Amino acid sequence: MGRKVVSKQIWQRFLYEGTIGLKETNISSEIIESWQFCRNQNVNPYCGKAGKVLDLQSLKRKKKQNQLLLDLAKPHIEQLRDFLKGWRYVTTLTDCDGYILFEEGENTVKHAADKIYFIEGAKWGEKEVGTNAIGLALRLKKPITVKGYEHFSVASQAWNCTAAPIFGQDDNLIGVLNISSLYRSINYNYVLASIKLAADSISLDLKQQVQEDLELLIQPDFNSDQNAIICSTNEVIYSLPTGLSSTYHSLIGCTLSEFIKETDIQLSNLRIPIKNGNRIIGYRIPIEMPFKDSSTLNFKGVKGTSATFQKVLEDVKKVSATDTSVHIYGETGTGKEVISQTIHDNSSRSNGPFLTINCGALPEGLLESELFGYEPGSFTGANNKGYKGKLQQANGGTLFLDEIEEMSSSMQVSLLRALQQREITRIGGTGSIRLNIRIITASNEDIRKLVKEGKFRKDLFYRIYVFPIQIPPLRERKEDIKHFINDYCERERWFPSWIRRLEKIFMQGEWQGNVRELYNALERCKILFTNQTPNDEELLQLVSVLEPTSLSAKSQPKKIENYDVRTQLEIKRMKEALAKYNGRVSRAAEELNISRATLYRKIKKFNL
Structure with missing residues (x-):
């Protein structure tokens, strides 16, 4: 009917x-x-x-x-x-x-x-x-x-x-x-x-339009050079500054009022519109810089008890209260990035971005674009939207340049000019971009020796070597080894009954790879002896790591600088995605918008 x-x-x-x-x-x-x-x-x-x-x-x-x-x-x-x-x-x-x-x-x-x-x-x-x-x-x-x-x-x-x-x-x-x-x-x-x-x-x-707006709001470029929260027009938080994202990541997606209730962060009353064309799609809300209590040090690493490392932490506490350029010297694996992060976290820039570049990991051409950025169409393979370099992205925060001794002479000149003038020009651009950043550098070698040998520019040296901090190698602070072992066991919830014997034997090691090598040895130990008790000889074998077998010329991977710029950028993005998700291929592939099979194939092809 x-x-x-x-x-x-x-x-x-x-x-x-x-x-x-x-x-x-x-x-x-x-x-x-x-x-x-x-x-x-x-x-x-x-x-x-x-x-x-x-x-x-x-x-x-x-x-x-x-x-x-x-x-x-x-x-x-x-x-x-x-x-x-x-x-x-x-x-x-x-x-x-x-x-x-x-x-x-x-x-x-x-x-x-x-x-x-x-x-x-x-x-x-x-x-x-x-x-x-x-x-x-x-x-x-x-x-x-x-x-x-x-x-x-x-x-x-x-x-x-x-x-x-x-x-x-x-x-x-x-x-x-x-x-x-x-x-x-x-x-x-x-x-x-x-x-x-x-x-x-x-x-x-x-x-479709909301998705486009969302992608625009969460892209790193929007919040790389601002100490601000990015929210939608109805005040839902989409992005936090680098300095806050790790601590308050769970609050992304909450409203501003919920964020204020859950944190002690002071927000400005200013609402800076973000537009897609003529339409406002969100707001940038600046964060007021909080007062830092200089009597305590926020250090997320293992403090230990050695006098040499306690001196390092004292220096870190003192220099964190300033905006002085810092140079950190230490062998591989001593924790230079941890120290630089600590300086940032305890400074007035702690709510701003903290960005790192390993100068020794990138060829000169790629390092230049990574540092200074580029305009759309500046070179073959360039992003058609252009790219904000790390110097610009770090505005309001800290830029950590690791292995700066590997930087070429021409790049040293460009960096020196940027630090002197406190401004940069993107590759292919004409306009100047003002900088408000703190520079922390690090080297595996004594940079003073490199200056004397003419391998590092003296003028740049005096710009970056204002407050030097030397991190002692682990073999010179062996009393801290047991603290690193305890830290590892706590994090991994692994408590072997023979831990005191492990500490005693590990104290005998020279640890050329320092803290990183120690943690690697502990990881191997946990895998090998989760359900059994090792003897002393087996533990000693973990301390003495064999030299890696050298690759034949036939099996050596192609160096990154031997690829074209487009491929270099592709490799860089894949490395960043894999690092971001701790090697989880499925998440990295999703980030890169490619299939897992494609990413696996490229990992094998480029030896990632």
């Missing part, structure tokens, strides 16, 4: 008797349920117009909040015009609360709509005007047609209305597209299909 036309008598009978006799009328269950809802909510069935209409300023704010919905919906509404021509209609677009944001239609019909306040700014929900297509589409979240006396209140009973919901990201209800007509002889199945198609198209456009 088809859907029966509801007469005025049926509507009046419901008002007088409630649900009595409704089943015999073949009214749809949605209409019956809505009538009962309206009755329970004490909606006035004799109300002849909308009871809630926004003032002009409030309507203006509503439209601004829903600007993206309005912009994306209007082209689809225009496409409906030819289809609706001559049907005595008005088309409306509402927000998720039922407020009409946009209305258009034939003038005579709009005049009739105006009389019942079916206008922009009016709230057209079930609680406000009873059963209607907009209100039902909002509550049921599905397309629906409501005709004539199916409307609960007299305001809408001259109209036939068809509405469909519009969904955004994560299928959240965003609004409703509605057609209301005074014309009775219409194929409403056709109208319903058309309005649903238009609403679905708007939903798809919304999701």
Whole structure:
């Protein structure tokens, strides 16, 4: 049996008797349920117009909040015009609360709509005007047609209305597209299909645009040179400064008010708009620099008890309170990056970015673009959006240059100029970019010796060697070995009964690879002896690491500088992704937007 036309008598009978006799009328269950809802909510069935209409300023704010919905919906509404021509209609677009944001239609019909306040700014929900297509589409979240006396209140009973919901990201209800007509002889199945198609198209456009906006907000370039939080227009946090992201990563996705409650971070009242074209998609909110208590040192490493390393920590505490350039000297594996991170964490720049570059890991051409950045199209293989170099990305924070002794003479000149002038120019660019950064450098060799030998520029040396810190090798602080062992066991939840014997034997090692080699040995020990007790000889073998077998010329991997620039950039991005996710290929492949099989193949090809 088809859907029966509801007469005025049926509507009046419901008002007088409630649900009595409704089943015999073949009214749809949605209409019956809505009538009962309206009755329970004490909606006035004799109300002849909308009871809630926004003032002009409030309507203006509503439209601004829903600007993206309005912009994306209007082209689809225009496409409906030819289809609706001559049907005595008005088309409306509402927000998720039922407020009409946009209305258009034939003038005579709009005049009739105006009389019942079916206008922009009016709230057209079930609680406000009873059963209607907009209100039902909002509550049921599905397309629906409501005709004539199916409307609960007299305001809408001259109209036939068809509405469909519009969904955004994560299928959240965003609004409703509605057609209301005074014309009775219409194929409403056709109208319903058309309005649903238009609403679905708007939903798809919304999701794609929101995804584009999100990708824009979370890209590193947006927050690399600002000590600020990046949030959406509704104040959902999308990005934190590098200095905060590790500590407060769980708060990404929360609102600003939740962030303020959970942290003691002071935020500025300033809201700097972020735009995609002419549309504001979010805000940059600066963080106020907190006061640092210089009496304590925030050190995430193993402090130990050796006098030599305690002196290092004292120096770190003193220099952290300043903005002085620091040079760290120490053998491989002594923890130079840990010390540089500690200086940053205890400085007034701690909420700013902390970035690192290993100068010895990149060929000269790639190091230059990595440091200074480049404009779009500067060279073959360059990112078509350009690239902010690490010097610019580190603005407001700290840049750590490891193995600076490996930097070529020409690169030393470029770096010196940047440090002297406190500004840079991107490769292929003409404009100057001001710098506000702290530079910390490190070397595996005594850089003073390299200066004397003419292998390192003296003028750059005096720029970076303001406050030197020398980290002693592990063999000169053997009393700290047991503290590193305890740290490893605590982190790994591994507590062998023979740990004292392990400490005694490991104290005999020379540890040429220092702390890194010690942790590697402990990792091997845990794997080999989880379920058995080693003898002293087996433990001694862990201390004496064999020299690696040299590769034959045939099996040696191709050096990175022997690839073209495009391939060098590709290798660099793969290394960064693998490092970011601790070698987890699936996560790295997702980050790079390639399949796992492709990434595995490239890892093998480039010996990553």
